[in-house]
Amino acid sequence: MRVNTSKFQYKQLETYKEILELHHIKIKTLIVNIINLVFAFVVGYFLLVTEVEKVMFVGIIFMFIVLFIVNIALLSYNNDLYNNLKFSMYINTIGEYIIAITLIIIFQTPSMFTLLFLAYAITAIYQDYKVMITSNLALFVSGVLLVLGFDSIFSIPGETLAQNNFIIVFLVLFVLLLTLSSYILIKRKTFFYNHLAQIKESEIRNMNVLIEIEQKRTKKSLNSKEYYKSLELFSKELSKKIGIENIFSRKIQLLRDLKKHNPTEIMEKYPEYTQDEINELKVLELSISHKIRNLGIKASKTQGINVSRKEIFSESQFKSFKHLNDLNYVKIISFVVFYCLIKIDKPYLKELEESNIKDILLNSEYFYRIDRDIIEVYLENNEVFDTIVNDLLKDRWTYEKSN
Amino acid sequence: MKKVISRITNSEFLTFSEVLRLKVAIVTLFLLVLTLLSIPLSSFNDFTIDINVFIPMALGLLLLLTILLLVVNLNRSAMHFSIITIIVLTLYYTYESNHFYGYMMFFVTLTIIIFYQDIATYLLYGVSITAYGVYYIFEKGDAIVGLNSINTEISLYTYTGILVGFYLVFLVQFLISDNIYEKMNNEWVRMNKILEKYQEFSFRHMVEMLEENSVQPIYKNQKFQQTVSEICVFINEFFEKDADNIAEVVEYYFFLHDQEVDHVIENKELSITARRYASQLSKYLLNQRTEMVSMLFDFSTIFKESTDFTENRYVYNIDKLFNNRIDKLLALAMIYKYLKTEITQFDKWGNVKRILTHEDITEMFVSKEFREFISYEQVNFYLDNEQLFKDFL
Incomplete structure (x- = not known):
């Protein structure tokens, strides 16, 4: 069963989501650059203390400078800032790994190898799908290649080759865990943007519904x-x-x-x-x-509306037919009442065709608002539902005055 | 497995508890692999046979406990147990042994703690494991310093710097995302309440329309009740042998529409089951603006025609909407006129019949909350010309 939730999503959603996201990408880009600056100073100091060759010192510092210049240039070019900042995210991600790998190859010590994890942590600030894929791939590929190709890095007294191979096993587990963790976190984050953008549009549409009902009732409109x-x-x-x-x-x-x-x-x-x-x-x-x-x-209508911290993270804020502690009967009844109500004419919504209802319940977020087992029963037997409604309820109730 | 993958790919639609449950399940799976790995790896360590047997068994028990807590829906406790298990595993991998893969466990542990996205947990367990990591480096770190190292001390500082850096960078990430998402969540909850307010008015108009048309509300319609009952029984046949039992609860659901639900819930003479059903079903009643009513209105918005997105589509502040001072002034006058002319409030009987008075509007205009719509400059202009607003608009 393939659900396509975007099929019935408001058409204005995507543009507004971009606007919302842009503000946050700016903050994240700034913070990553501050961390990079600190990182650059620490690395610079480290290179001086370890007295590496001048050309290596200059090379590494040059990489940091290039990163900063690219970031500043992309940030200051205001035309299509959203895509510029996205581009700067990818540049930073690749840049972090290039610097880390260069340092690992220069020093070839296990302590330096952990720089890859730090590079991952810095890029994780972005919480972006493409960055996540790039970062996880870079961590995994470079990690494995370094273990296999530069075994001198892991030359530790008393350590055998077999033990070194376990590093790869741990690396696989580590990257898998990071991938799953980032995937879920980014999905949730995207959902927040989606939710906020959706509710802003929903507000306008709810106001329209309110006016529509009011006008139907009072037969008056704004003069x-x-x-x-x-x-x-x-x-x-x-x-x-x-x-x-x-x-x-x-x-x-x-x-x-x-x-x-x-x-x-x-x-x-x-x-x-x-x-x-x-x-x-x-x-x-x-x-x-x-x-x-x-x-x-x-x-x-909006005066005196306050939100407490407790409410922010309360699940009861999410309207659905499958609240966690609700009994199964309650989940069934709530869905069925909802289904029957969308099958009848209302002042704000005409009755819907069965095929239309099935399409929406399958391809919109409503799919996730209904208990999985119940929605599956409906999707497999919707003709039965339709027949019951047609036999018992069709044309048996109207909101209009009967003559 | 298919179900777990489907839950991961659709994790954004899960509730907070469901997501936490999913995260614990994933972590438990990883812990299981890491625990199993400890068996072949034990041959590299110098532990006594008791430790090599006892620790994996203890870890197995901890995992079992985590799974049990998940089964009984105590997700938060399960989360703590999973973190404790990974910490025990880290101690096992690093105690008396000197392998680089053991050191990697510090990063794995921090990643698991980060995965739960709980700031208190990260501060408590994260600081503990990082502190132990630093202690490990300085106490036993010599053993994992590479042969290529120029200086042992520098290597130890590199290890420490990167581990602490890893912890701090993720702490920064936490603080940013916590701040951003708390603000967004806060805005979302507020908007939700605003929407409920609009829906309350829409609902009240509906009720008054039905009364004016002398039409019975749908929940009183026998055919509607019968339809709901039959479909419920039909669905229930897929889950229970005695599918008809649900019909009684459907009847109870419609009965609740004629009762004061709060009184039913608080009535200690009623059975716990009856009160429990009343409490859970109250969200879906049709005689007031409930979750069900809100979902119906929301559902209807999918079909409403709307204009394309423009930059000021969701802007409601006069200062941001207009650049021209005359336009701003005209907008202010129009808002005043709207509030003074249109029926926008409930009267004392709960009907949509009340219009705001000049005094009400003045109180609103000067309130702090109203800065969402008009600026101080506009309020001052209004106060300076209050009488004109009152007399001519």
Whole structure:
């Protein structure tokens, strides 16, 4: 059973996730660079103490300098910063390993070999899939090659070749553990971005649902004419009070016209405004853009909402039909009630076709909100579910007034 | 195995407890391999036969205990036991032996502790194992210094520096991710509450609409109850021989809609089972804004048409939305007008009928929370011209 959760995901999700992530990549890039700077100083000091050849000293320090220059250049080039920073992540990852391997080859001691683990730790800060793959591969391949190709590194008094081979076994286990650990952590992290981006979009859509139900019930919608009229009166009095000419009226007239005329006509009628200024005004318009309406809804409903630390990590925040401690009957009943409700007409959602329901339950996050055994029963027997609903419930309930 | 792989690949959809359970299961598997490895490796050590037999047995027992704790769902305790097991293993691999692979166990142990992503655990066990690692290097480190080393002391410092560095870099990683994800989680929980607020209003409109149309709520509809009952029995047939038992709980579920659920849960005269069901089913009732109602509204949003993403799509601050001062002022006036004209609140009977007064709006505008929407400059402008707002908008 292949689940494709992205099939029914909001179309705005990906772009917003990128914006959210960008801010955090900036912080991580900065921290990795600070660690690299400290690392560079420690390595520099170490190379001086061990009195290595000048050319090696210069070579290693040059590698650090190149890394810093590339990072600064990518960070300062603002065009497509997201991809620049991603690129700088990969450069840093490869750079860390190149420096570590060079140092291991120069000194050829087991203590230096552990530098590979430190390189891994630094790159783990990024928590990124591609970095994880690169880093794990680099750690494993370079580790194994060094054990096999440079056995002098592990020349320890009393140590046999067989014992050295166990290093590879430990390395395999270590890398496997790191891979699984990073994979799960990165998945969870991506999920956070996904969740936050999703809930932001969900907010707009929930406001639309609220307005849709309200309008269905009250048969009234926002009276934009009345708003503009009040706005005109208000601005007239305000201008009078401040002692200036009414600088608002032309804009208010433009707001009225935005609904009536197309963009070209607007540009012709209001030549004193640039396209950018008109675009900004469009946000204020009440019938095309819902920004002001949404701002009003949000402002009126969100006062006094506080979040405690206990709530942040509480599982009860996740809405589902499979809460950990719930009894099996509860999991079944909750899913079935939900299923039956999406099969009937509601003011905010028309009844859905069975094929459509199956598709969504299989290819959306709802698949994971339902107990695995229960959803499997449904997916294998959905025709039975459909038949029961059609036989018993179809057209037996309506929210509309019956005549 | 297939199930474990599927859980790993879909781990983002698991709850915190489920993820912890999965992590302990993975770690236990690794511990099992490392414990088994200790048997052939014991031939490289100078332990007495008692230790070579006793330690793997003790490790086996610890593993068994971890598995038992997992089975009874005591995931956190299982996590601690798995960490203790790996620490014992590390002590075993490094005590009286001088092999490089034994030294690698310090990194493996730290990785396992990191894997659990719990700052307190990392500070407690992580510091202990790193401190023991440093002690090991200075006490027995000479034995793992390579023949190529120019200077033993430098080698020991390199070992120490890298181990401590490994611990510190992961600590930094912890602090960053903890901070970032706590903030994101915090924002998500807050948004969740905001959504519930919208859904409460949507739900109330629905109730009032049904009342105005003289329509019975769906949960009172006999056919709906019968449909739910039949499908539940059908599903239950896959899990129990006596599938009809669930029908009684379905009946109880609908019965709860006419009761004060909190009273039912607190009523000590009722059986524990009845109270337990009431508590668990209360999340899915249809007569108030519950988890079920929220999920229905959320589900419906999948089908709603919406405009494409723009940079200011999720921005609700006037200062960030507009550059022009006149536009900002017009927006402020419009918000005031919206709050003063539209029905946005519940009245004292819980119906959506109340409009905010000028005084309510002023209180909102000056509140700290409202800086999310308007700036201090705009509040000051509002206060300076309050009467105009009141009279003409």
